[in-house]
Amino acid sequence: MDVVTLCLFLLLAVVVSGIVSRLLPSALPRPLVQIALGALIGGFAHVRVELDPELFFLLLVPPLLFLDGWRIPKDELLRDARTVLGLALGLVFLTVLGVGLFVHWLIPAMPLPVAFALAAVVSPTDPIAVGAVAQKVTIPRRMMHILEGESLLNDASGLVCLRFAIAAALSGSFSPSAAATTFAYTAVGGVAVGAGLTWAVVRGKALLAQRFGDEVGSNILISLLIPFGAYLAAEHIHASGVLAAAAAGIAMTFAGSGAAVGAATRIRRRAVWDMLQFTLNGVVFVLLGEQLPDLFHGARRAIADTGHDSGWWLLAYVLAIVAVLAALRFGWVWLSLRFTLFRARLSGRSPAGSPPRRVVAAMSVAGARGAITLAGALTLPLTLNDGSPLPARDLVILLASGVILASLVIAAAGLPLLLRGLRLPSDAGLAAERDRARTIAARAAILEIERVRHAMCAEGEDPDRATEVAARLMEQYRERIESLGADEEARAEQNHDRAIERSMRLAAIRAERQAIFDLARQRELGLSVAEQLGRELDLADARWNRMAM
CATH class of the missing domain: 1.20.1530.20 (Na+/H+ antiporter like fold)
Incomplete structure (x- = not known):
């Protein structure tokens, strides 16, 4: 003891x-x-x-x-x-x-x-x-x-x-x-x-x-x-x-x-x-x-x-x-x-x-x-x-x-x-390698979305709805590819915009979490549901925090 x-x-x-x-x-x-x-x-x-x-x-x-x-x-x-x-x-x-x-x-x-x-x-x-x-x-x-x-x-x-x-x-x-x-x-x-x-x-x-x-x-x-x-x-x-x-x-x-x-x-x-x-x-x-x-x-x-x-x-x-x-x-x-x-x-x-x-x-x-x-x-x-x-x-x-x-x-x-x-010299080679990997991954994601869309249509899914959803997702990946291939001036502007977006996203996520916890304390929301939503918001908070690194 x-x-x-x-x-x-x-x-x-x-x-x-x-x-x-x-x-x-x-x-x-x-x-x-x-x-x-x-x-x-x-x-x-x-x-x-x-x-x-x-x-x-x-x-x-x-x-x-x-x-x-x-x-x-x-x-x-x-x-x-x-x-x-x-x-x-x-x-x-x-x-x-x-x-x-x-x-x-x-x-x-x-x-x-x-x-x-x-x-x-x-x-x-x-x-x-x-x-x-x-x-x-x-x-x-x-x-x-x-x-x-x-x-x-x-x-x-x-x-x-x-x-x-x-x-x-x-x-x-x-x-x-x-x-x-x-x-x-x-x-x-x-x-x-x-x-x-x-x-x-x-x-x-x-x-x-x-x-x-x-x-x-x-x-x-x-x-x-x-x-x-x-x-x-x-x-x-x-x-x-x-x-x-x-x-x-x-x-x-x-x-x-x-x-x-x-x-x-x-x-x-x-x-x-x-x-x-x-x-x-x-x-x-x-x-x-x-x-x-x-x-x-x-x-x-x-x-x-x-x-x-x-x-x-x-x-x-x-x-x-x-x-x-x-x-x-x-x-x-x-x-x-x-x-x-x-x-x-x-x-x-x-x-x-x-x-x-x-x-x-x-x-x-x-x-x-x-x-x-x-x-x-x-x-x-x-x-x-x-x-x-x-x-x-x-x-x-x-x-x-x-x-x-x-x-x-x-x-x-x-x-x-x-x-x-x-200030030590920046590692430009590492940044270029990281951008190249993200570009290749985004292209692979676009191809996979297209494949899944065809498979869903073949199984009887509504072609128009599947095409609309796939186009929306692929557009997000294409925007990522374009941002990675932008010149230095454009990238600096995008990084500044991303920093502003990150601050707003984190503030919004934390406000969501606080609202959910308030509902749980007031017994207007079940604890299990509050914990589940809290975990989802925690993951989103961690993801946006990592983007600053």
Whole structure:
């Protein structure tokens, strides 16, 4: 019963954080509010959560990585693959090596494998945290796609590095050749298990649905179970469950594209995953705040292990680690952009010049740490193989928590300033590709309407009525084709008209909804009818809202 009560308290704190973050200034991101609420729960309500690292990692990491892989734009990921791989692999390995050696030099009492473990847990960035600190600031689309792709892959690479660091700390030895072989096996095995299991499950479910029918609930439940199944299956064969969960999410896009999934299922499934993402990330930050009082109580003992007696040394360590992380990230991003511009100049596609400093700074500041960092820190084993306590475990968790807090504060303060007024080149190629696809789809719709009209007439439908309805529908599609083929000036006017229409449509839809709710409250309309009409208006509201994106 105590566990159930505790879970309800955590969920309530997540809900309250959403309300409070809307009331506070926009510069204060939701994760900081959730951490503060967690600290209040831990400090004043005297609620204590005993976290099992393995269970915590299993419940948290697979669904978050799966969702990141599922929703990340695949075309943009492939287009910026070099940049993403450089950040997700090259920068992570540089961070693990550089920060690990620096921490061991800074804190000699921390063994080198444990220092590498700390470096591994602070290397992954968190796009949810970045999005939270930039709620009121528009992040350029391409920059956000790069950050999402980096986070998806560096979660995996950072946690794989953590696995090797923990193994070295437990065994006391490390072999580079054995590590390379093991890394290749775990990576390939994890990707194969995640992609293979997703494809088999989705295709098998589609075949069953075609033969015996389908239901929304089972489809949603299967999507919830896939990341856990991929993670556990990969771990069972000693492959990377982290990579398996990420690969399962990526494969879900392709495996599910041809499956018989209805529109209602997709809408409800997305709503369930949105809720799960919000809940899991919120619970993580609330738990981080809840753990802070106990962590700070143990800070003096952890600091004493380093040969100091003042708690201010902990702040100094955190600031030093954050400074090294920022310097490594800034240098890597700057060199990466310089190399990109150099290749563009060689191909004659770009004038000479240096990388825009604001872009480099924004990409560097956007490296906020979050859920994965805390999850990785909490998975550190309590004891070594001989039963003795793992050296400096509390200090590692404290420093990782401090890095999360510091990176969130820096991103909250720096991103709005750096992104204000920043304009990146528009992606004209993507817009042209989107317009071409819409034109082809509209022509296909016209042909299909004509086919259905002939079929209806052959079955005895009134030809005049069928022709009138078909002409009205086809005219709408022809207007869409003409608008997509208009010149820039005409398109600008159409976009302005569309914005006016969108504002009027949304106002009208919301007035309809309010009128229906008023009728239901006055008992002049049945509740079931009101709910049905409300859902229809909600879908229309969402559709017109999406047109602004």
